[in-house]
Each structure stands twice: as C-alpha cells, then as structure tokens.
Amino acid sequence: MSEVSIYWLQQVLNALQLSSIYALIALGYSMVYGILTMINFAHGDVFMVGAFLCFLAATLLDLPFVPTLLLTMTGAALLGVLIERLAYKPLRNAPRVSAIITALGVGLFLENLTLAFYPYPQNVPTLIENVNWNLGGVSLSSLQLIIISLSLTLMLVLDYVVQRTPVGMAMRAISWDKTYVPLMGVPVDLIISITFAIGAALAGAAGTMYALAYPVIDPYMGIMVGWKAFIAAVVGGIGNMRGAMIGAFILGGVEIMVVAVLPSTYRDLVVFSLLLALIVIRPHGILGQPRVQKV
C-alpha cells in the first residue's frame, strides 16, 4: 500500500476508537431524551465518574480489566438512578427549563465533588497488556481492538434490548405517549429508572475505555467529551438510538480528520461550527423525525 493510504487507514482506525467511546455516551443522552424529552447535561460527568471509578478499582482494589469494567458500569448505573430519583423525578411536571438547569447543577456538583478528592490529574494504570499488530503498515493495538469490539457488542446488546425485549418495548411506548401508556399497566417510574441505569452504565463503560486509552484523567474531562457526545446525539437525531451511533461515527471521523489536516486546536471550532450549521439547516438531525407543532 502507498504511504498516503496507510496514513489514512490509520486515521480511520483512530477515528473508530474515538467514535465508539462517543457513541456509548451519546446513546445515554439519546435514550433519556427519547423517553423524557430532557437533556441530561450531567451525563458527561457520569462518564467522568466512570473513569474515576475505573481508576479507583485499578489502584485501590488492584482489579484486572473485566471486574473493573463490571464494577464501573454498576457504580455508574447506581449513580445514574440516584441522580434521576433525587434530582429529576421531582421535576417531571415542572417547566422543562427547570430540569435542564438542575442537570447543569448536578453536573457541576459531580465535577467539584471529584475535584475535592482529586485536585490533580491522575494516571490510570494499564489494565490490558499492550500488544501491537502490524497489518500491512497499519498498526492496531490490543486496546483499540478491545475498545472497538466491546463498544460494538454493547451497542448491539442495547439495540436488542430496546427492539426485542418487554423492557425495551415499554421504553419505546413511554417515549411515544406518556398519558395512556401508564394506564396499560406499564410501570413508568421503573422504566425511566432502568433507562437512566442503562445509559449511565454505558457511560461508565465509556469512562473505563477512555481512561485506558487516554490514561490521564481529571474531574473536568467529562465536560468536553460529554458535549461532543451530545453533539453526536443531536447530529444523528436526538431520541433516535441508531442515529446516535451514526452521529458519533460522523463526529469522531470529522474530529480525527480535522486534526490530521489542521492544527489540533481548531478541532472544537470546526466541530461546534458544524453543529451550529446543522441545527439551523436540519434541526431534527439525520435520522430524527421533525416535530410538527400543532396550534
């Protein structure tokens, strides 16, 4: 293969790694939006807490990769449910802005709470032995392989849960109609909590993978990654889960390409400008359904 095509193949691989992490977080945004039409701005910080839980499990408990991942996902899921029950549930009938502001507050609270414990960036130990394979000039690390395959597996499992199981059917039903679905015997509160738990667990998994791939973590890391994932969800059509995945892969691709062509500091500028343009042109995203406003 020529020099140039190897370079770009390598970039595609890097983009896949970043995109799968974005996709896992974007799914959480999209699921919550789909069911509550609420932007859970604290979601990026649940991802951050996930990364710190991974750090704790790896350093304090000395756990290997798989138990760390399971522990982190469980911890993040519990945190997600806790936030939903304490902060969002009382506001379900309040004006929508109240819920958004509360979410911002919860996010800031999580950041500063973590900051109180870890004022300095922390180094996450390597949990996966790093093996590099050389595939015709393109290098693939064991970590990249695990991140990409694990994310894809989680996404397939989620897709199955949402499309094929009773819980998933209940989720889709609630996002369709909130007045009559409870009358059909669907436990709305439970389903909403499950949605938050699943979304947060995915964010926890993303936190673990991020901490392994980019091993310096700090309490504010969730802000930027969270917003990016949120953009991915909006680009794909928020509320639509397959859209969130597509959006994440577009965003990851754009980011890596921008960095490959321009200085890396231009990344956020380009990404947010694209978001602005997209919202003005196609507010409902790539796969989203435009909302019809009735008078």
Place this chain on the structure above:
Amino acid sequence: MRATLGVFWDRLMEQRWLLPLLVAVGLALAFAIPQFRLVNNYVQLVMILAGINIILATSLNLVNGYMGEFSLAHAGFMAVGAYTSVLLTLHVFPVAAYPGLFHLAVLAGGLVTALLGLLVAIPSFKVRGDYLAIITLAFLMIVKSALENIDVIGGPRGISGIPRLTTLPLVFCWTVALVWLLRNFVYSSFGRGVLAIREDEIASELMSVDTKRVKVLAFMLSAFCAGIAGALFAHLLQFISPRVFDIVKTTEILIMVYLGGIASIGGSIIGATLYTILLEVLRPSTVAGLLSWLPAVVFDPLNEHFIRHLGVLRMIIMPLLLVLVMLYWPHGIMGMRDFRGIIPLRDRLAHRTATPRGATGHGAADSH
C-alpha cells in the same frame, strides 16, 4: 402597631421620590466610598463584582426569564465585550493620557457584542427550546475556541497587564443605567411582545406581535449588557483568557438568575448580590473570622474539619444550592414578581383595579 407600620410601609413604597432618592444616595456613596476610604479595598471589590453580576443576571433574565428561552451564551458575550474593550484600551486608545476614552472602549465592547447577539437571534426565528439552548452553547464554545486560536491576542494564554480602570462609581452608574434600560424595555410594548412570545409564540404572532423584531431586540440588548459587564470585568481583573469565560461562568450567572427568580428585575438584583456575597462569605478566612468568638473547644474541631476546606467545599455547595432551589423553590426569591418601585405606575394602577389584593407584577401566568 404592626398595622400602622404596614400602612406606613405601603405608603412609603408608593412614593415617586423613593427610587430616585435611593439611586441618588447610592451614587453619593459610590463616589464617597473610594474618595474617603469608607470601607477597605476588599469590600469595595466585592461591591464592584456585585454590580457587574447584577448587570449580567438582569440581562440574562430578559432572555431566560421574560422571553422564556434558555440561553447559555452569556459568558461568550462577556468574552467578546471583554476582549474588544481590552484591545481598544491596550492598543488603540491612549488611555493613560485620556482616561475618559475608557468609557468609549466599554461602550464599544457592548456594541460589538450586541452585533454578535444577532448571530444567536437569527437562528432563534426558526429554532426554539432545547435546540436554541444548543445553539447558544455552540456559540459559547465557538467564541472560546476562536479566541484560543487567535495568537495575536494571546491565544489560550490570554491577555495580562490590563490597566485597572473599573471603579466603584463607574460600575454603579453602568449598573443603574443598564438596569433602568432593561426595566424600560421590559415594560415597553416590546417588553409585552417578549412576554407574549414566552406564553405562546404563534398566538402572539397572530396578535400582531412582530416576533422577529422583538427577538432581535431582546437578544441584542441582552448581549449588549453582557458585553459591557465583560468590559468592566476585564478592567477589574486585569487579566483575561478564554478559560475565564467558559460554561462554568454561564452556570454562575444562571444560578443568580434562578436564585433571584425568573422574570423579575428586583429578583435578579437580589440574586446577583446574594450570590456574590455568599461566594465571598464562604471563604475559609471570612468564616473563621465570623466564628472566631466561639470557644476553642467548639471552634478548633469545626475549623479542622469544615472551615479549612471551604475553598473546595463552596464549589460543591454552589451547584447544590442551584439544584435545591430548582427542586424546592422553583420560583426563586422573587419569581414572576417585582418590587413596586420597579413596576411603572400605570401598570401598578391597572393591576390594582384588576386584582385588589396581592402585589404581583404583570399578571402573566407561567406554566409553573
């Protein structure tokens, strides 16, 4: 006795001279305090910060409270005003020779920011609610990212060595002037349009409200005020960088607005003042000073376990406060109400004939 006091209070509040008198006393104090060193520099600094925060909270309240949109762009507007004015005072205007030019720089900061307010106002014609929130957020991020990428103005390092030109009387005058401007806007026919848009955009359009024009005006006015506040802030801090104006700054202003209560100018004034003071009071040294009268048996463990850590703790307490306010006190201190002195007389009279009891402001019913 109480009844007499109540009547007296009511009568006092009705007086037309009350507000001008308060402003005049405030103005005299604002000039007297630095002149005669009535309070120390630290208290003066807190007062200046409170004034800047009042401008920020009141102007954000116009968009988030009165118009019912959710804008996150305020820190971005501040940044534009700050950078514009700083570049003018550092490189264009000979401020050292003619200090009066500083006022021009502040005004220019506000005007440039108002123009950028258009960038947010135009998408708001089509997009509302969550998506407009995202647009304002994207605007904030783009401003920050753009500033970080322009190396001529310091890039991520920012600009230091800004002359300290912001003074207490100046901030007082700007605060009074801008709050006055916002109050007049809110109670003008444009302000009625703003309220109508919040209640129902389509209905207000049918009732011949020029929604586009109202939105442009509201966004530009709000941005203008934020730009002025940013300019004043930069010449107080003497150092600015893109990081100063990030999403955390916007969140701070949001806390002030929602603590004070939406759609209330008096509420924003109270919210901003309370937040500024609270943030300062919660410093370890201040709390230790306030509680130093306690016996050592009580004070020492308290200091060891609580007060010494307040520097970090207050960063946790503030967002928690925001969440608690939203959960248990969604109207904030003065939500949808206002001081009688702020509401124009004709509105007060009209309202009194409509509803004899209760001193609420404009009778707009929100979906709370």
